[in-house]
Amino acid sequence: MADNAQVALRAEGLRKHFGGLTAVSDVSLDVHTGEIHAVIGPNGAGKSTLINLLSGDLTPSAGEIMIGGQNSSGFGDITRLAPDRRARAGLGRSYQKTTIFPQFSAQENVRLAAQAHAASPLKMFGNVTSDADVNRRTSEALEQAGLLARAQMTATHLSHGEQRQLEIAMVLATQPRIILLDEPLAGMGQSEARKVVDLIASLKKGRAVLVVEHDMDAVFELADRLTVMADGHVIASGLPQDVRVDPAVRLAYLGVEEDAA
Ligand SMILES: Nc1ncnc2c1ncn2[C@@H]1O[C@H](COP(=O)(O)OP(=O)(O)OP(=O)(O)O)[C@@H](O)[C@H]1O
Numbered sequence: 126m127a128d129n130a131q132v133a134l135r136a137e138g139l140r141k142h143f144g145g146l147t148a149v150s151d152v153s154l155d156v157h158t159g160e161i162h163a164v165i166g167p168n169g170a171g172k173s174t175l176i177n178l179l180s181g182d183l184t185p186s187a188g189e190i191m192i193g194g195q196n197s198s199g200f201g202d203i204t205r206l207a208p209d210r211r212a213r214a215g216l217g218r219s220y221q222k223t224t225i226f227p228q229f230s231a232q233e234n235v236r237l238a239a240q241a242h243a244a245s246p247l248k249m250f251g252n253v254t255s256d257a258d259v260n261r262r263t264s265e266a267l268e269q270a271g272l273l274a275r276a277q278m279t280a281t282h283l284s285h286g287e288q289r290q291l292e293i294a295m296v297l298a299t300q301p302r303i304i305l306l307d308e309p310l311a312g313m314g315q316s317e318a319r320k321v322v323d324l325i326a327s328l329k330k331g332r333a334v335l336v337v338e339h340d341m342d343a344v345f346e347l348a349d350r351l352t353v354m355a356d357g358h359v360i361a362s363g364l365p366q367d368v369r370v371d372p373a374v375r376l377a378y379l380g381v382e383e384d385a386a
């Protein structure tokens with residue numbers, strides 16, 4: 126299948142129960158290298174749970190997660206891998222709530238992320254090269270996230286938008302091939318959002334990006350593919366222009382009837 130060549134991350138029949146509640150129900154999707162795949166849906170639809178399943182922060186009740194490009198024939202099964210092993214396999218993520226150390230500088234935060242990723246059981250032999258590598262990855266990540274000029278500033282003194290840029294820099298420092306972002310624009314003003322939207326757009330070059338976001342203007346600007354969830358289910362998936370006019374989506378999510386504006 127030619128299409129498989131570009132699939133960086135695949136979920137098949139994913140399900141997650143929390144006691145009697147099914148937060149994610151039979152969700153399948155492909156995230157392609159070079160594309161931004163947006164996941165939208167009302168509060169409680171299961172979007173963060175889906176990201177947690179993909180990242181390994183939660184274990185699925187059923188279904189499979191595969192990572193592409195693992196060998197010449199395609200996929201590696203990562204369904205049971207711990208989050209740090211997935212990170213090593215090229216999967217990076219940000220959280221809906223911040224994970225920044227507020228009293229550390231931007232650079233120190235990014236360095237910690239780079240170091241956590243580089244940590245090796247062979248530390249005694251790995252230290253010298255890995256320090257140089259950590260430094261390089263730290264400055265590259267700060268630069269791509271547009272934070273080089275802010276590198277020495279204490280994280281708590283960065284603007285809200287810059288803190289989200291910092292979180293993305295921390296993800297970039299782990300050199301992921303696949304990036305999962307949960308509400309990167311949450312609580313942001315328009316001019317701050319503009320910067321972060323541009324940054325997110327830049328991430329897909331050579332990488333696969335899955336982004337959960339409520340800001341519809343940003344979603345329709347960024348997304349190459351769109352999956353809509355409601356009550357744990359995928360109710361529509363495809364190209365944004367097709368999903369946008371899907372009657373089920375308009376009713377269940379956008380809350381408008383067929384004939385409404
Ligand atoms: N750890 C948990 N234990 C029990 N229930 C949970 C847990 N995490 C999420 N849920 C429930 O699962 C459902 C889906 O939650 P989830 O956080 O995935 O939604 P979401 O689409 O990310 O919503 P939002 O847009 O508000 O962030 C909700 O009903 C939520 O209350």
Ligand SMILES: [Mg+2]
Nearest residue numbers: 172173174221
């Ligand atoms: Mg959420």
